[in-house]
Amino acid sequence: MLQDYLFPETISEAVSFLQNNEGQARIIAGGTDLLLDIPEGKVKTNCLVDINRISELKKITMEDGVIYIGAAVTHNQVAGSELIQEKAAALACAASCVGSHQVRNSATVAGNVCNAQPAADTAVALVALGATVEIATPDGTQYALVEKTYAGVGKSTIDSTCQLVTRVSFPAARKNQGTAFVRLHQRNALALPMLNVAVMVELAGGRFKWARICMAPVGPGPMRALSAEQALKDAEITPEVIEKASRAVLEHANPRNSALRGSKEYRTSVLPVLVRRALEQAVANAGGTCN
Amino acid sequence: MNLKILKFTLNGEPIEITVSPDDMLVDVLRDKLELTGTKKGCGKGECGACTVIINGEAVNSCLVPAMKTMGANVETIEGIGSPEKFHPVQEAFMDLGAIQCGFCTPGMIMSAKALLDKTTSPTSKEIKRSLSGNICRCTGYVKIEEAVQAAAEKMREKQ
Numbered sequence: 001m002l003q004d005y006l007f008p009e010t011i012s013e014a015v016s017f018l019q020n021n022e023g024q025a026r027i028i029a030g031g032t033d034l035l036l037d038i039p040e041g042k043v044k045t046n047c048l049v050d051i052n053r054i055s056e057l058k059k060i061t062m063e064d065g066v067i068y069i070g071a072a073v074t075h076n077q078v079a080g081s082e083l084i085q086e087k088a089a090a091l092a093c094a095a096s097c098v099g100s101h102q103v104r105n106s107a108t109v110a111g112n113v114c115n116a117q118p119a120a121d122t123a124v125a126l127v128a129l130g131a132t133v134e135i136a137t138p139d140g141t142q143y144a145l146v147e148k149t150y151a152g153v154g155k156s157t158i159d160s161t162c163q164l165v166t167r168v169s170f171p172a173a174r175k176n177q178g179t180a181f182v183r184l185h186q187r188n189a190l191a192l193p194m195l196n197v198a199v200m201v202e203l204a205g206g207r208f209k210w211a212r213i214c215m216a217p218v219g220p221g222p223m224r225a226l227s228a229e230q231a232l233k234d235a236e237i238t239p240e241v242i243e244k245a246s247r248a249v250l251e252h253a254n255p256r257n258s259a260l261r262g263s264k265e266y267r268t269s270v271l272p273v274l275v276r277r278a279l280e281q282a283v284a285n286a287g288g289t290c291n
Numbered sequence: 292m293n294l295k296i297l298k299f300t301l302n303g304e305p306i307e308i309t310v311s312p313d314d315m316l317v318d319v320l321r322d323k324l325e326l327t328g329t330k331k332g333c334g335k336g337e338c339g340a341c342t343v344i345i346n347g348e349a350v351n352s353c354l355v356p357a358m359k360t361m362g363a364n365v366e367t368i369e370g371i372g373s374p375e376k377f378h379p380v381q382e383a384f385m386d387l388g389a390i391q392c393g394f395c396t397p398g399m400i401m402s403a404k405a406l407l408d409k410t411t412s413p414t415s416k417e418i419k420r421s422l423s424g425n426i427c428r429c430t431g432y433v434k435i436e437e438a439v440q441a442a443a444e445k446m447r448e449k450q
Binding site: 001002003004005007028031032035036038047048050052076099100101102103105106188189190 | 350351356358
């Protein structure tokens with residue numbers, strides 16, 4: 001049962017509220033996951049520290065080619081941001097797929113990362129974008145790659161009882177870079193992803209310079225398809241190369257049988273198709289062609 | 292238990308009420324303020340029956356701690372029209388039969404109002420996206436979308 005609900009005005013005040021409560025308090029941003037977990041007993045806390053009054057956490061900004069998304073920025077704000085649509089299309093698309101319109105008006109992208117669900121749409125996109133989280137802790141600011149914040153299914157290395165994610169950042173896509181997000185779901189709204197794939201590519205002279213491919217839920221967190229990425233490095237952009245790389249993602253994917261998400265067999269067959277589509281779209285977004 | 296004084300604006304009127312930190316907005320509206328137009332369906336943010344508008348955005352009031360609305364502007368179905376003067380969305384739902392049992396209707400109307408407050412020329416895609424979190428189990432969604440379009444048209448005429 002909650003005993004208190006606090007409104008810090010600054011990041012340092014938020015961290016000190018957490019400290020004062022010695023592990024019994026927890027950060028709330030959107031709360032759309034947390035408020036389901038508390039009554040079910042999955043999360044125990046007696047005080048919520050609401051970060052929505054900290055003005056610097058409510059902004060999307062770009063400085064020196066790096067985009068910063070504050071921890072109180074919602075999915076709909078990200079999905080509707082022209083900057084994100086232009087410079088990180090995969091993330092805008094991923095943010096528009098989460099939950100329902102109402103959920104996206106409350107739920108934050110930083111919260112999607114902190115909740116550490118393996119197929120969190122925006123986390124999958126952020127891993128492909130090479131994103132970093134900035135974390136305010138009692139010992140100062142720390143940084144971690146989004147893909148390194150997964151400590152298991154639903155478990156994050158970020159401890160919301162003593163740490164606060166302040167913002168997520170990633171390099172804006174430059175010329176010759178493209179991103180894409182592809183999702184398979186049972187219906188078009190309010191559906192969990194059966195599979196989701198995000199990719200980022202950089203092209204140079206008809207070749208891939210590099211590619212980052214992230215896919216879920218095929219492991220305990222968003223999974224990088226490292227073999228496929230290796231296969232694309234400096235490779236010519238042809239349908240054959242993309243097809244081969246798309247099949248290679250299965251080396252790093254271990255989908256389970258799931259009543260909600262489909263059978264292992266089905267998802268194993270479909271995953272390479274989604275990766276191929278994502279790669280083709282990212283190449284097109286980067287101004288390249290696959291012929 | 293540490294009770295809190297919550298102050299916010301509800302349907303245009305300043306409100307001050309004592310709540311517990313774990314009270315959800317939907318329960319405060321229905322049980323303490325007796326505004327039972329906002330329905331509680333799933334309680335998990337999946338059906339949209341409890342949709343209210345906070346600071347211009349449609350949200351599930353079952354997933355909002357009441358305390359989160361401190362200082363906010365909250366609109367419920369009771370605040371947008373009255374039997375003497377219905378909101379254009381309410382009127383259109385009645386005129387076009389976009390209603391059966393009525394349980395989902397307040398949520399549908401609040402989602403539609405939030406959209407039409409932003410634009411009175413919504414596309415079909417925008418209407419569908421705005422209503423995607425509102426589940427109706429009686430009927431389909433065609434009449435509901437038509438009603439939102441009709442309300443938008445009425446609102447455009449008045450502009």
